[in-house]
Amino acid sequence: MDLKIVPFKSSYAKRFKELNVAWLEKYFYVEPKDAILLENCEANIIDKGGYIYFAQYNDDLVGCFALLKMGPNEYELGKMAVDPNYQGLKIGQTLLGFAIDLAKQKRWKKLILYSNTKLENALYIYKKHGFIEVEIEKNLPYARSDIKMELLIN
Template structure:
């Protein structure tokens, strides 16, 4: 076990697999010892069929938590061993029902004794152990059902990646990146419009000199995301969050979230009552981001963009 002492908990999958393989090897020998000759992987299917009621493969899969193809394959193997048979459902001829054959039922009596002995052996191990593995497995199953291992690791990865991102103020050196990132994003989903070129070709005149701001996201000092806060000439809305674009190669690093937060904090520092934005419902991840930032759908109003079919706003006061 020196290897696992070196790797630590990161090798949990490998360690559990080794433990499972050890137990499954013993399980196969135990089945032989009691004369059942069941394969360990057949046991869940066999056990639910010992209740006597014929069941569909779908019902068996649902009960034991396996996939339909997995159970179908096991049923096929058990049929070859003469332990189960299939028949048409009298109530619904489209369904096949599976039940134990006479040979399959004969195993059950010996199996009940086997289960008692195996249960007692497991209890003896538990009594010798400091921790209750059975309860621990149940706890882990519950906790992983609430949040999977991949989602937990992904959250940590995103945080690590986000820590590498710096949000900085716009400088003339970022003008090319501001336009290129937006062109790349807009062209991927829609088409460039006149209003796009107006702000992207002249961000200083169209956005900055009119009281707006632009933020740039740097990842390893490379511009990979941009977003603008545009001063609006509107009695209802003070600023617009616009021109948010993130490079495809930088997706998944929470850059959109960081840019959005920077825009909101800037608007708040300027005494804004609210922030407005226009988007398109086909952009589900973007809409989800806006909602997480606190934006809510508002009534439609004239937009300079053909692609804008949803408008949202965030109240700051």
Template sequence: MQLVPYHSNYANAFYTLNIEWLETYFYVEDYDRDVLSDPEHFIIKPGGHIFFAVENETVLGTVALLKRGSHAFEITKMAVLPEARGKQVGQKLMQYCITFAKENNFQQLFLYSNTSLTNAIHIYKKYGFVKVPLEQPNPYKRSNIKMDYNFS
């Protein structure tokens, strides 16, 4: 498996994987459709990043770093192909994001999630994320937890 940066060839996989994940676990918000339909406009051009886990030309998973400030990025739009779940694809993407953040001198790395996703919350904690107050309103109706990465 290789971890690679965004290329327009992967735009459809970014959309498809995320829509499948959202429909399986929650629902698709209008904001999700906008971002997923045009990731270059909403994520890449404003200074964000999208990464893909690819094996034998199949996209197994994806994650985005959405720029939210000069050195602040939100980990978002992480999704893994259903048949690749349980194979640590998400963990490899998470570690890649953390390493990328450190190498690029990010000052803040955070994410929004939902406490019903117990496996995901466990992984976030394992990789050094800590719960912080969730601002209101928050960007996602389905989110009930915010976590920051502890760089120290």
């Protein structure tokens, strides 16, 4: 499989939105916070100190994730999506591994993520990569979130 992880380019913004809207509408719905991030991902993620990466299979962008800056050396892993036509090829796991390696390389303290307990496969993969469940705060950015996990990097 010819899979590469490539950084965000402005021309990829539309694909970032398409990938995320597809999974959100399959399992949940697009919430106001999603719309803000997806409508202008460059201004609301990249320009605020965050990162977006894509899984490129041959010439197609088939998956993505974002790292949203939360504080000094702390990022939220979010907006991870894989095109339904390419699921089952461990692309999500490859993206997750890349995100963790990036965090280690940049010497961040931790990665956090918000998810939903009905996404059993995703939670299994997060746990397999060392994420642990932590207490979830009350005023959450997403209504769908019912679990918070973190990975301490050092």
